[in-house]
Amino acid sequence: MASDPQSAANQRIVEDLVSRLRRRQVVGSRATALETLLVLRQVVSKARFSNIDQLISIIRSVGRRLVDAQPKEHSVGNTVRKVLHHIREEYNTASERPAVETSFSIARFVLQGQPRRQQTAAPKSEARAPLKENDPDDPDSFARVLKPVLMEAIQDVFDELETVYDNISKYAKDHIHSDEIILSLGMSKTVESFLKAAAHNRNYTVIVAETAPSYGGREMAKSLSSAGISTCLVPDSSIYALMSRVNKVILGAHAILANGGMFATSGSLLAATAAREYSTPVVVCAGQFKLTPLWNLYHEYGALDFGDPSAVLGFDEGDLVDKVDVVNPYYDYVRPELLDVFITNYGDHPPSSIYRLLKESYDDEDNEL
Amino acid sequence: MAPKIGTGKEKLIGDEDELLQAVILADSFNKRFRPLTTRKPRCLLPICNAPLLDWTFESLALAGVQEIFVVCRSHPEQIKAKISESRWSKPGSGIKIVPILTAKETFSPGDAMRDIYTRGLVTGDFVLVMGDLVSNIRIDEVVRVHKERRKTNKDAIMTMVVKESGAKHRTRSRADSAIFVLDSGTSECLHYQPVMGYPPASVAAIPREILATHPDIEIRNDFMDCSIDICSVEVPSLFQDNFDYLDIRRDFVHGVLTSDLLMKNIYCYVAKEGYAARVQDTKSYESISKDILSRWTFPLVPDNNHPAGHLYEHRRGNKYIDKEGTVNLARTSRIGNKSLIGSSTEISDNVEIVSSVIGRDCFIGAGTIIDNSYIFSGTSIGSDCVIRRSIIGSDVNIKDNTMIEKGSLVGDGVVIGPDTHLEAFSRLSRKRSSVPPREAGEDDSEGEYADSEEEEVEAAQDSITVHLGSDSNAIVWPSGEMDADEDDEDDVENAKNQRFMRLGDSASDLAFSDPGSESDEGEYSSDEDSEFDRVRLGNLANSSTTSISLDVPVDAADATAESEFQNEVRLSLDRAFVEEHSVDNAAVELKTLRMASNVPLSRVREAVVSAIVERIKIIEGGGIPQRQEIAHIISRWGPLINRIGGVDAVETISALQTHCASSDRLLLFGQILAALYQEDIVEEQDIRKWHRSTESQGSGLPAGAERT
Known part of the structure; x- marks a missing residue:
C-alpha cells in the first residue's frame, strides 16, 4: 500500500490535516468537519479496493488517525461516522440487498413505526450494472462501479454542511x-x-x-x-x-x-x-x-x-x-x-x-x- | 481534486520560490548543564519527556518552515540518529531536516555562522534559532513582516523576536538579558546592551546620536530574548567578514548597531501573543518545564501536541498522566499539581510528588518525596528518599533513604546510596571505568575536549571526600566557585554570574550586595565607560557636549597615520571635484578610506568640511558674486557632509569654525554657514546649540562672525 503513489499522496494529505489539527491551525467544529470531509473525499477517490470491507477499513483507519490527532474536535469523528453510514447505505441499495437486520437493537425498535428512507431510494439502482465483489479477473470493477455513487454520497454530506x-x-x-x-x-x-x-x-x-x-x-x-x-x-x-x-x-x-x-x-x-x-x-x-x-x-x-x-x-x-x-x-x-x-x-x-x-x-x- | 486542498498546495508552491529555511544551532557552546551533557548533547535532554530538539522542530513546523539545517558539534551521531528515527523524517511531515556536522573547533555561535556561510547553505531569508527553543509564536508572521520591510529597506538585515515578560519573570534569565533601545514607531533596534546578573549593572549607556536622530525611543528592560532571529543572507557573510564576532547578541548585534560603516539596521519584533523561551541553563529548564505544564505553550502541551508523540491525560490541577494506562499509581500516593508522569512508571505507596516531571519506565519506592524535580526516563528511586529541586538523569539508581538537596544534577547511569546525603548544588556523574568498553571508545572519538575535563574531575576525586554510599559509581564534580578567580568578570560564564543560571539558586546574596546601588543612578559619576561616545541615562541635560572633546589624544604613530589619511582624503576629494563625481560615489570612497586607516568619524567630517571650504574661490570684493560662488559649491558638495556615515550638524559647524579660523577664508564663515543653512545641512536649532557650546566662544573668533 505504501509503495503505491496514489496512497502515498493520500497519506500526505491525511498527514497534513493531522498536523494541522494537532497544531490547532484548524479550529471550530464546522471548519474541522469540512476539512475532514475534503480529506475523506480525496481518500475515497484515490483508494483501491475490491470489496466493501476494504473500503470501510481504509476510511476507518484514516478516521482513527484524524480523531487521535485531535480528540477534542468531536466533529472530525462525527463526519467520518456519517460518511461511513452513507457509504453502507449506498452499498446496500446498490447491491440490492434489503437492509440486513443484523441484530435486534433499540434503535430499530424505535424506528420500526417509521418508513425507512432506504426503501424510497431502492428503485434507483435497478438500471445499474450488477455489483461484483472480489472479482478475480478485474479487481477494480467493484470500485469502478461503486465510486460514482460513493462520491455522490460524500457530496450529500458536503451539501448538508454547506447549507447547515x-x-x-x-x-x-x-x-x-x-x-x-x-x-x-x-x-x-x-x-x-x-x-x-x-x-x-x-x-x-x-x-x-x-x-x-x-x-x-x-x-x-x-x-x-x-x-x-x-x-x-x-x-x-x-x-x-x-x-x-x-x-x-x-x-x-x-x-x-x-x-x-x-x-x-x-x-x-x-x-x-x-x-x-x-x-x-x-x-x-x-x-x-x-x-x-x-x-x-x-x-x-x-x-x-x-x-x-x-x-x-x-x-x-x-x-x-x-x-x-x-x-x-x-x-x-x-x-x-x-x-x-x-x-x-x-x-x-x-x-x-x-x-x-x-x-x-x-x-x-x-x-x- | 478538492478545492480547499488545491489552494493550500498552490500556496505552498507560491512560497516555493522563497522556500522558508531555518538554521538550528544545536549546540549550546557552554557547559551549564554539566555533567548531564557529558555523554549527550544538550538538545537531546528531555523536557517534559520530549527531547528539546523535538520541541524546537515543532516550534518551527508551526511556522511552516520547509527546510531545517541542524548545525551540530558535540555528539553529532546521536543527533543524527535521533533525527532519522523521529517522525520528522517520515514522508508526509512536509519538512526536510538536514543535519550539518561542524568542526570541533567551532566554539561559538559565530563560528557556526561562518561555517554556514562557507557551506553556502542558505539561499534567502532564514530563521535562526537555538536547539533549545520552546515556542508557539507564529514565526511566519515575523518572517512576513521582515520581508515586507526588506522591500523598502535593503539594510534591514535582521529581525529579533522578543517577548514582553516583565523584568522579574521566572523564565527571563537574570544572568544573560539585555536592555533594548527601540524606535517607538518602527521598532528598529537602536541600541543593545547586554545585562548580566553579576557584575550587576545599574546604569544603561545610550549613544547620543540615537537621541538626536530619533525623537521617540523606548528603553526596554522587560524583554525576554527568544533567540529567534529572522536573518537575511547577508548575516552569515557579515560573520565571515568580522571573524572576531563570537556571540550573536553581544558581538554581532552590538557590532552592527555601533558600527557606522556597515549602515545596516536590525529590527525587533515584540511578540504580543505566544510563548517563546530558551532552555539556556538549569534555572530556565525548571521555569520552562513549569510554563509547559501550566499550558503557557498551548497548543504545545503534553495532552495535545506532545512533540515526542506521547499521549497524556490532562487531569484537574494540570496533572498529566500517561493515557495508555500503564502508569501504576499506588492508592496512597499523592500527586500534586503541575506534575507529569510518563508511561510504565510505577509509583509506590505514600509517595508524594509535587510539581515534578517523571520520565518513562521509572520506579519510585514507598514513602519517597519528590519536590520540584525532573527525573528522566528509566530511573529507579528507592524508598524513603527525598529529592528537592534537582535534575536526575536517565537510568539512575538512587537507593533507599537517600536525600538529595536542591540544585543537584545527577548524570546518566549514576548509582548512589543507600543512606546518603547529597549537599545542595552537588553534581555527580558516572565513573568512566564503569563505562562499557564500546561506549568508552565512542567517547574517545568524540573529542578530547569533554574527556579531558572528565579526567580532570576524576583525578581530583581524592581530594573530595563525600560519602556516596557503598556501591556508588559516581564521581563528584567540583562546585563552580573553585576556579572563580581565573574567570574574566566580563564573560557571561563567570562563576558568580553562573549562579543566576543555577537551578534552585536564588543568588540573593549576589543580588543585594551589588556595589553601586541603584539609587545613585541620577548623579552618575563613575568613569568606567568614559572612552565611549555616550551619555548617561540620568544625565541627558548635559548631552550637548560634542564628541571632539572626547577624542583620545593621538600619539606619534597615530599622528603619521592621521596625516596620511588627511592627505588621502584631500586627494580623493580633489579628484572628485575635478572629475565631477556624484556625491554618492565620493561618499563611498571616503568610507573606504576611513575603514582603511581607522580614524574617528569626526576626522572625516573635518577633512570634508575643510576640503569643501578650500574649494570655494575667494572672489575679490566679495558681494553677490562671492555669495553665488559659495551657494554653488555648497549646493553641489554640501550634501556630502552628511553622507559620510553619520549626521551631526553641530559638529559640522564646529569643524567649519575650526577650519575657517585658521585659513584665509575666515571672512566667509558667516556666508558659508548661511549657505549650509539654506541647503538644510544645518538647522536653526543646530546653530543655536553650537552657539551655546563652549567651543564657539573658545577659539577667539571675531564677534561679528559669531552672531550670524
Missing part, C-alpha cells in the same frame, strides 16, 4: 417572537444566522454577554447590530441579574452528546444555570454534524479543552505567573437537565431524544472508530 446555517435558520421564526428579549453568548455562526433570519420577520432585542476571555460576544454584538437588530452587550457578571427579564436563552454548541448534554463555549453553563433559576427556556442551535456518540457521564475533567492562560493573566505579570495557577477552559459541559430544546438542521429535538437522532445518523459499529 440556512436550514437551521428556517426554524427561527417559530422560536423567536416579536418583542422578546433574547440572551446569547459568545460568537457562534449558527446562532448568528439564526438570529439574523428571525430579524426578517420579527422585531426583538438581543442581549449578548461578552464571554470573557475570548470576548467572542463583542464580535457577535457588532455583527448583530450591524444587521439592524437592537443589541445590548453586557459583561458576563450581569447575566444572572438580567435573567429575570429575558424570555429565552439561545446558545451555540461545540458538540452535542448522546445523553442530551453539550460542550459549549465557557460561560454557557453559567447562562444555563441562571436560566434554570428563572425557568427561562434554553434553546441550542447546532448543526447535525455536532451530534457525538459520547456520554460524558463521569464529567471527565480532561474532556474539556484547556487553552493557554495568557488570555486571563498576561505573561508580563512576571511575579504572579509563578504563584498562581490559571486555568482557561474553552468549553463548559452543560448537563441535559439545563437544556430545553436543540434546533438542528433536521428539526427540533428535546435533549432526551438526542440518542435516537444519533442512532439514525450513525451506525452502531462506528461509535468506536
Whole structure:
C-alpha cells in the first residue's frame, strides 16, 4: 500500500490535516468537519479496493488517525461516522440487498413505526450494472462501479454542511417572537444566522454577554447590530441579574452528546444555570454534524479543552505567573437537565431524544472508530 | 481534486520560490548543564519527556518552515540518529531536516555562522534559532513582516523576536538579558546592551546620536530574548567578514548597531501573543518545564501536541498522566499539581510528588518525596528518599533513604546510596571505568575536549571526600566557585554570574550586595565607560557636549597615520571635484578610506568640511558674486557632509569654525554657514546649540562672525 503513489499522496494529505489539527491551525467544529470531509473525499477517490470491507477499513483507519490527532474536535469523528453510514447505505441499495437486520437493537425498535428512507431510494439502482465483489479477473470493477455513487454520497454530506446555517435558520421564526428579549453568548455562526433570519420577520432585542476571555460576544454584538437588530452587550457578571427579564436563552454548541448534554463555549453553563433559576427556556442551535456518540457521564475533567492562560493573566505579570495557577477552559459541559430544546438542521429535538437522532445518523459499529 | 486542498498546495508552491529555511544551532557552546551533557548533547535532554530538539522542530513546523539545517558539534551521531528515527523524517511531515556536522573547533555561535556561510547553505531569508527553543509564536508572521520591510529597506538585515515578560519573570534569565533601545514607531533596534546578573549593572549607556536622530525611543528592560532571529543572507557573510564576532547578541548585534560603516539596521519584533523561551541553563529548564505544564505553550502541551508523540491525560490541577494506562499509581500516593508522569512508571505507596516531571519506565519506592524535580526516563528511586529541586538523569539508581538537596544534577547511569546525603548544588556523574568498553571508545572519538575535563574531575576525586554510599559509581564534580578567580568578570560564564543560571539558586546574596546601588543612578559619576561616545541615562541635560572633546589624544604613530589619511582624503576629494563625481560615489570612497586607516568619524567630517571650504574661490570684493560662488559649491558638495556615515550638524559647524579660523577664508564663515543653512545641512536649532557650546566662544573668533 505504501509503495503505491496514489496512497502515498493520500497519506500526505491525511498527514497534513493531522498536523494541522494537532497544531490547532484548524479550529471550530464546522471548519474541522469540512476539512475532514475534503480529506475523506480525496481518500475515497484515490483508494483501491475490491470489496466493501476494504473500503470501510481504509476510511476507518484514516478516521482513527484524524480523531487521535485531535480528540477534542468531536466533529472530525462525527463526519467520518456519517460518511461511513452513507457509504453502507449506498452499498446496500446498490447491491440490492434489503437492509440486513443484523441484530435486534433499540434503535430499530424505535424506528420500526417509521418508513425507512432506504426503501424510497431502492428503485434507483435497478438500471445499474450488477455489483461484483472480489472479482478475480478485474479487481477494480467493484470500485469502478461503486465510486460514482460513493462520491455522490460524500457530496450529500458536503451539501448538508454547506447549507447547515440556512436550514437551521428556517426554524427561527417559530422560536423567536416579536418583542422578546433574547440572551446569547459568545460568537457562534449558527446562532448568528439564526438570529439574523428571525430579524426578517420579527422585531426583538438581543442581549449578548461578552464571554470573557475570548470576548467572542463583542464580535457577535457588532455583527448583530450591524444587521439592524437592537443589541445590548453586557459583561458576563450581569447575566444572572438580567435573567429575570429575558424570555429565552439561545446558545451555540461545540458538540452535542448522546445523553442530551453539550460542550459549549465557557460561560454557557453559567447562562444555563441562571436560566434554570428563572425557568427561562434554553434553546441550542447546532448543526447535525455536532451530534457525538459520547456520554460524558463521569464529567471527565480532561474532556474539556484547556487553552493557554495568557488570555486571563498576561505573561508580563512576571511575579504572579509563578504563584498562581490559571486555568482557561474553552468549553463548559452543560448537563441535559439545563437544556430545553436543540434546533438542528433536521428539526427540533428535546435533549432526551438526542440518542435516537444519533442512532439514525450513525451506525452502531462506528461509535468506536 | 478538492478545492480547499488545491489552494493550500498552490500556496505552498507560491512560497516555493522563497522556500522558508531555518538554521538550528544545536549546540549550546557552554557547559551549564554539566555533567548531564557529558555523554549527550544538550538538545537531546528531555523536557517534559520530549527531547528539546523535538520541541524546537515543532516550534518551527508551526511556522511552516520547509527546510531545517541542524548545525551540530558535540555528539553529532546521536543527533543524527535521533533525527532519522523521529517522525520528522517520515514522508508526509512536509519538512526536510538536514543535519550539518561542524568542526570541533567551532566554539561559538559565530563560528557556526561562518561555517554556514562557507557551506553556502542558505539561499534567502532564514530563521535562526537555538536547539533549545520552546515556542508557539507564529514565526511566519515575523518572517512576513521582515520581508515586507526588506522591500523598502535593503539594510534591514535582521529581525529579533522578543517577548514582553516583565523584568522579574521566572523564565527571563537574570544572568544573560539585555536592555533594548527601540524606535517607538518602527521598532528598529537602536541600541543593545547586554545585562548580566553579576557584575550587576545599574546604569544603561545610550549613544547620543540615537537621541538626536530619533525623537521617540523606548528603553526596554522587560524583554525576554527568544533567540529567534529572522536573518537575511547577508548575516552569515557579515560573520565571515568580522571573524572576531563570537556571540550573536553581544558581538554581532552590538557590532552592527555601533558600527557606522556597515549602515545596516536590525529590527525587533515584540511578540504580543505566544510563548517563546530558551532552555539556556538549569534555572530556565525548571521555569520552562513549569510554563509547559501550566499550558503557557498551548497548543504545545503534553495532552495535545506532545512533540515526542506521547499521549497524556490532562487531569484537574494540570496533572498529566500517561493515557495508555500503564502508569501504576499506588492508592496512597499523592500527586500534586503541575506534575507529569510518563508511561510504565510505577509509583509506590505514600509517595508524594509535587510539581515534578517523571520520565518513562521509572520506579519510585514507598514513602519517597519528590519536590520540584525532573527525573528522566528509566530511573529507579528507592524508598524513603527525598529529592528537592534537582535534575536526575536517565537510568539512575538512587537507593533507599537517600536525600538529595536542591540544585543537584545527577548524570546518566549514576548509582548512589543507600543512606546518603547529597549537599545542595552537588553534581555527580558516572565513573568512566564503569563505562562499557564500546561506549568508552565512542567517547574517545568524540573529542578530547569533554574527556579531558572528565579526567580532570576524576583525578581530583581524592581530594573530595563525600560519602556516596557503598556501591556508588559516581564521581563528584567540583562546585563552580573553585576556579572563580581565573574567570574574566566580563564573560557571561563567570562563576558568580553562573549562579543566576543555577537551578534552585536564588543568588540573593549576589543580588543585594551589588556595589553601586541603584539609587545613585541620577548623579552618575563613575568613569568606567568614559572612552565611549555616550551619555548617561540620568544625565541627558548635559548631552550637548560634542564628541571632539572626547577624542583620545593621538600619539606619534597615530599622528603619521592621521596625516596620511588627511592627505588621502584631500586627494580623493580633489579628484572628485575635478572629475565631477556624484556625491554618492565620493561618499563611498571616503568610507573606504576611513575603514582603511581607522580614524574617528569626526576626522572625516573635518577633512570634508575643510576640503569643501578650500574649494570655494575667494572672489575679490566679495558681494553677490562671492555669495553665488559659495551657494554653488555648497549646493553641489554640501550634501556630502552628511553622507559620510553619520549626521551631526553641530559638529559640522564646529569643524567649519575650526577650519575657517585658521585659513584665509575666515571672512566667509558667516556666508558659508548661511549657505549650509539654506541647503538644510544645518538647522536653526543646530546653530543655536553650537552657539551655546563652549567651543564657539573658545577659539577667539571675531564677534561679528559669531552672531550670524
